[in-house]
Amino acid sequence: MDEHAVIIAGGGPTGLMLAAELALSNTGVAIVERRETQDLVGSRAGGLHARSLEVLDQRGVADRFISAGQVMPSTSFGWIPFDVDGLPGRHSCVLALWQKDIERILAEWVDELQVPIYRGCEVIGFAQDATGVDVELSGGQTLRAQYLVGCDGGRSLIRKLAGIDFPGWDATISHLIAQVEVTDEPEWGTRRDANGVHAFSKTGEGPIGVMITEQHARATSDPTMSDLSNALIAVYGTDYGVHSPTSLTRFTDMTRQAASYRAGRVLLAGDSAHVHYPVGGQGLNLGLQDAVNLGWKLAQVVEGISPDTLLDTYQAERHPVTARALRGTMAQTALLRSDPRTEALRDIMVDLIGMDEPKRYLAGLATGLDIHYDLGEGHPLLGRRMPDLDLVTPDGPIRLFTLLHQARPLLLDLGTPGTIDIGSWSDRVQLIEATYDGPWELPVIGLVDPPAAVLIRPDGYVAWTGDHAQTGLTEALTTWFGP
Ligand SMILES: Cc1cc2nc3c(=O)[nH]c(=O)nc-3n(C[C@H](O)[C@H](O)[C@H](O)COP(=O)(O)OP(=O)(O)OC[C@H]3O[C@@H](n4cnc5c(N)ncnc54)[C@H](O)[C@@H]3O)c2cc1C
Secondary structure (H helix, E strand, C coil): CEEEEEEEECCCHHHHHHHHHHHHCCCCEEEEECCCCCCCCCCCCCEECHHHHHHHHHCCCHHHHHCCCEEECEEEECCEEEECCCCCCCCCCEEECCHHHHHHHHHHHHHHCCCCEEECCCEEEEEECCCCEEEEECCCCEEEEEEEEECCCCCCHHHHHCCCCCCEECCCCEEEEEEEECCCCCCCEEEEECCEEEEEECCCCCCEEEEEECCCCCCCCCCCHHHHHHHHHHHHCCCCCCEEEEEEEEEECCEEECCCCEECCEEECHHHCEECCCCCCCHHHHHHHHHHHHHHHHHHHHCCCCCHHHHHHHHHHHHHHHHHHHHHHHHHHHHCCCCHHHHHHHHHHHHHHCCHHHHHHHHHHHHCCCCECCCCCCCCCECEECCCCEEEECCEEEEHHHHHCCCCCEEEECCCCCCCCCHHHHHCCEEEECECCCCCEECCCEECCCCCEEEECCCCEEEEEECCCCCCHHHHHHHHHCC
């Protein structure tokens, strides 16, 4: 039986990112992926938000994505556009890049990191015991791992077999999205009616794109060509002779979140843990953030550095942040209705988004730059993302994110050199003495007092701030990086 420390079910964006995080920490990880190749049929996510670009930059791979995409200064809330480039940070933008390209680049990176992928087979069952999990594959093979992570999408088998509830809200709206051929010239562009938005688009030769809102919300299930034809006739009076689909999917505003992200040695991340309407482009980005939060914790538990209670902080931190993001998508869905009262509400939202303070709030929510994990009272940096400072060290200038490339924790000493001692943690925590002259500006919050020392987790979030007195440092090091 093949053994791996961690098995990831599903090699979509979340599974790939988690695999990279574990591989960087030298944890034996393998992916089981149903698809034969990484190719993705049809379009799904259309871009990366600022915090996703930052976490990729923390690992030294952001440029691979940026060079393949298009940097845009703005995003939208309920399709009301607004700029995000006023937020502090090196990547305060939206990177327009299709999911198929995001997955391709992630897969190339995972390949460089030599993560084995069992392709063309599915996880069909598992059984966990006190020391690990037996993972059953569709081809008859069984793998053994210390932990199994379900990154297997919204219809997650892992979530269902683990008996984890998926509470939330049923769909009120459903769309069909397809790449098809037509015999008659369609009405190009967008049409909006009382039911919602419908659109035909063409990019070059080959199939055309169609997105149609169905007359009645349907469950998220596999649609047929007759569903598409009927939906088109209901809106346009004709189906334009649609045929030969290269892709056809249904998506809805069903919004659900796993009641628990963990059942013993089985964890969930990405769409398997939360689903929602794609307005605002959050899903893939939330999955990447889950992966970066979970990866180093799982690595430390597997290596025996930390007790497995560290894994409980994954749910404690990611569940509330994601619940807030899901509510943001529900609010946006409500704004998309086209009755007179919603139009009136939209007008007010347009006015509000034109003002600095509300715009900053929404920009923080959309970009993920305002993520705050509740690590208790203290300096405003505590539980927030560490800015990518331009540091000067005895070895020369360096960007802070460069120091996180290997996914190792970091204690940054900006005070008098030689006054901070991390004792036995020096085998797992880097101690870097440096100076920094610029302002400390946090997204949404604004300017904050410069700390003399900062303890930064591998995911780039601040675990402790202080000075040479080191008050609370031992506790923070123990909590996050083991005794
Ligand atoms: C129309 C549309 C537009 C969207 N736009 C955006 C956007 O603009 N921005 C954004 O951030 N997000 C967007 N999303 C959401 C985004 O596509 C998802 O959130 C993202 O794909 C989730 O990644 P994941 O890896 O968690 O799951 P998935 O991408 O669903 O990947 C799951 C993987 O697991 C595999 N798998 C499933 N079951 C098994 C099994 N039993 N064994 C082995 N493998 C298995 C699947 O083949 C798949 O590769 C959009 C979604 C849709 C439908």
